[in-house]
Amino acid sequence: MLRSLAVLLCCLPVGALAASESWLVTTDLWGNPAYQFLTLERDGKRLSGELDGDALKGERTGNAVHFVVTDSRQQTYVFDGKVSGVSLRGTADYPDSNNPKARASHAFTARLLPSRPAGAPRVHDFTPTSWSNEFTAHRAPVLTVWPGDTVRTSTLDSGGMDAKGVTRALFGNPQTGPFFIATANPGDTLAIRIRRLTLNRTFADSLDGIVGRALTPGLAAKATELGKPVRWKLDPERGVATPENPTDRLKAFTVPLRPMLGGLAVAPGFGSAPLSTGDTGRYGGNMDFNEIVEGNTVYLPVAQPGALLYLGDAHAAQGDGETSQYALETSMDVEFTVEVLHGKPPPSTPRVESPTHLMALGQGGSLDDALRSATQGMAQWLEQDYGLTLSESAQVLGSSVQYVVANLAGRSVGVAAKLDKARLQALRPPAK
Numbered sequence: 562m563l564r565s566l567a568v569l570l571c572c573l574p575v576g577a578l579a580a581s582e583s584w585l586v587t588t589d590l591w592g593n594p595a596y597q598f599l600t601l602e603r604d605g606k607r608l609s610g611e612l613d614g615d616a617l618k619g620e621r622t623g624n625a626v627h628f629v630v631t632d633s634r635q636q637t638y639v640f641d642g643k644v645s646g647v648s649l650r651g652t653a654d655y656p657d658s659n660n661p662k663a664r665a666s667h668a669f670t671a672r673l674l675p676s677r678p679a680g681a682p683r684v685h686d687f688t689p690t691s692w693s694n695e696f697t698a699h700r701a702p703v704l705t706v707w708p709g710d711t712v713r714t715s716t717l718d719s720g721g722m723d724a725k726g727v728t729r730a731l732f733g734n735p736q737t738g739p740f741f742i743a744t745a746n747p748g749d750t751l752a753i754r755i756r757r758l759t760l761n762r763t764f765a766d767s768l769d770g771i772v773g774r775a776l777t778p779g780l781a782a783k784a785t786e787l788g789k790p791v792r793w794k795l796d797p798e799r800g801v802a803t804p805e806n807p808t809d810r811l812k813a814f815t816v817p818l819r820p821m822l823g824g825l826a827v828a829p830g831f832g833s834a835p836l837s838t839g840d841t842g843r844y845g846g847n848m849d850f851n852e853i854v855e856g857n858t859v860y861l862p863v864a865q866p867g868a869l870l871y872l873g874d875a876h877a878a879q880g881d882g883e884t885s886q887y888a889l890e891t892s893m894d895v896e897f898t899v900e901v902l903h904g905k906p907p908p909s910t911p912r913v914e915s916p917t918h919l920m921a922l923g924q925g926g927s928l929d930d931a932l933r934s935a936t937q938g939m940a941q942w943l944e945q946d947y948g949l950t951l952s953e954s955a956q957v958l959g960s961s962v963q964y965v966v967a968n969l970a971g972r973s974v975g976v977a978a979k980l981d982k983a984r985l986q987a988l989r990p991p992a993k
Contacts, residue, residue: 581610583674583743585866588653588667594699595831598746598866601628612638626651640669647673675705677743682709682898692717692735692873696846697835698828698865702741705867711898712740715761716873719823719890724761734824734838734847734874741867742899749863750902751827751870757896758820758855758875765793765802765877765889774928774969775884793889795877802877802889816878820893823849823874823883830864838873841924841973845911848975849888850922850967851879857915862907870899882969905945910938913977919985921978922967928974932964935978948991957984 581600588595599617601610608619612630619628619640626649630638642651649671657663687704706712716737717723721730729735745751770788773781792805793816801815824838826845839847845861853859861868872895879888913920921942923934936958943949943957961984967975 582676584649584671585674585741586649586669586671588669590655590667593831596698596866599630642669642671649673674741674743677707682707682711684711684713687712687714689714689737692721692730692737693739693871694731694733694735694838695835696736696826696828696838696844696871698831698869699835700739700869702739702867702869703737705741705743706899707743708745708899708901711756711896713894713896715894716822716875716892718766718892719874719887720766722892724892726762726764736824736826736838736871736873737895738871738873739828739867739869740871740899742863742870742901743867745863745868745901746866746903747830747864748907749868750905750907751861751863751868752900752902753825753859753861753870754898754900755822755853755855755857755859755895756898757894758822759894759896760795760797760818760820760877761892761894763795764805765795765891767791767793767887767889768885770886772882772884772886772969774974775882788886793877795889795891816889819851819854819878821851821876821879822853822872822893822895823847823876823879823888825853825859825861825870825872827861827863827871828865828869833864838871839971841968841971841975843910843924846924847874847971848911848922848924848968849874849876849879849883849970850913850920850975850977851876851881851888852913852915852918852920852967852977857913860902860908860912860914862909863901868901872897882966884969886970906941908938909941910934912938912942917982919980919982920965922975923978924968924973924975926973928966928976931974931976935964935976936962939978939980946990947985947988949988957988 597613599612606620608628615630615632617628617630624644627641636656639654642649653667653669655665657665693700717735719734720732721728721735723729769791793802794805795802800818803815824847829844836846875893876888877891911922921935921938923931925931940954943954963979965977967977
């Protein structure tokens with residue numbers, strides 16, 4: 562029950578029967594904020610509903626709210642608070658986590674979440690004014706969106722510069738967000754469809770380096786002078802990038818533009834430390850995978866109420882592995898649509914789906930660890946969506962899988978397992 566706290570309370574006149582509404586409730590567990598969803602309906606003074614799937618009963622008298630939650634182990638959690646406008650504040654009486662005969666009192670606060678607007682899914686235009694250098698559950702959401710909604714926004718580059726070349730945030734992949742996705746609960750899967758990635762300036766920055774993981778001792782001895790900045794000119798009309806000050810040998814060198822997001826993540830769950838925007842994990846992060854591009858869909862496991870989606874670290878182009886430490890780092894306009902998938906176990910690794918391929922992204926401290934994670938992630942995908950046994954998955958992987966080095970530049974590395982969807986067409990997915 563104590564994953565994190567988000568609450569649904571009704572604030573209608575006495576005697577009214579209210580539909581469910583949502584509040585985001587934060588309970589202070591000895592300095593550790595926790596968040597959960599609760600649904601509640603009101604009939605006169607009586608309250609009923611659920612807190613994170615556990616039933617509750619209570620009452621409201623004026624602005625005073627009292628309810629008791631009973632979990633699957635028959636433990637009770639008693640909430641007493643007062644409503645003031647769109648906020649709720651009070652104390653929660655919990656079982657002591659170490660002594661079954663004792664109780665512990667914790668302060669809690671809550672904010673009312675907006676109801677879903679009537680009509681079709683909406684398009685939201687969001688202009689960020691601050692950015693995050695952590696993937697965290699503790700940053701206030703910048704916008705609430707609903708499944709099916711589309712967001713149009715922008716990112717900074719990895720150094721914190723905007724479309725005009727003005728530094729707006731601390732270097733280290735500052736992220737736009739988080740976006741609160743209504744109805745997304747821990748245990749769900751968030752699907753992010755990348756609809757459009759548009760370069761919004763004419764230059765990008767990179768290095769002439771080679772990451773240490775890609776160097777032999779002999780090559781490393783020759784690379785001691787590498788790591789110098791390289792500026793690139795971006796030409797969207799021609800669809801290419803070129804070095805701004807090329808050597809003679811590189812004067813005719815061009816790179817096709819293929820805008821991508823290096824950073825995409827949801828907040829980690831209760832008990833997990835926030836991730837630096839330079840790190841990766843099960844929930845995404847600084848994945849630097851060059852298949853997170855326009856037209857593809859990314860699937861991430863939800864660990865917090867509302868998922869809390871972050872994005873940033875835009876690249877105009879990037880080779881496999883980001884071997885120069887920086888890709889072609891730039892700012893970007895982004896358009897994406899979100900959906901929430903309920904009812905099946907969330908992915909063990911980030912997933913990317915293109916019109917032609919399934920891709921499971923494994924991440925770890927070594928290429929071996931990342932390869933194992935990618936293989937496990939793809940085997941899970943084949944089991945969940947195609948009903949394959951491990952033996953059947955092994956036959957598919959052994960004959961058809963492709964492995965791509967996604968990222969070598971971070972504290973962890975990434976390997977993607979890829980399968981051509983055309984080879985899976987003859988497999989009958991399990992009945993829904």
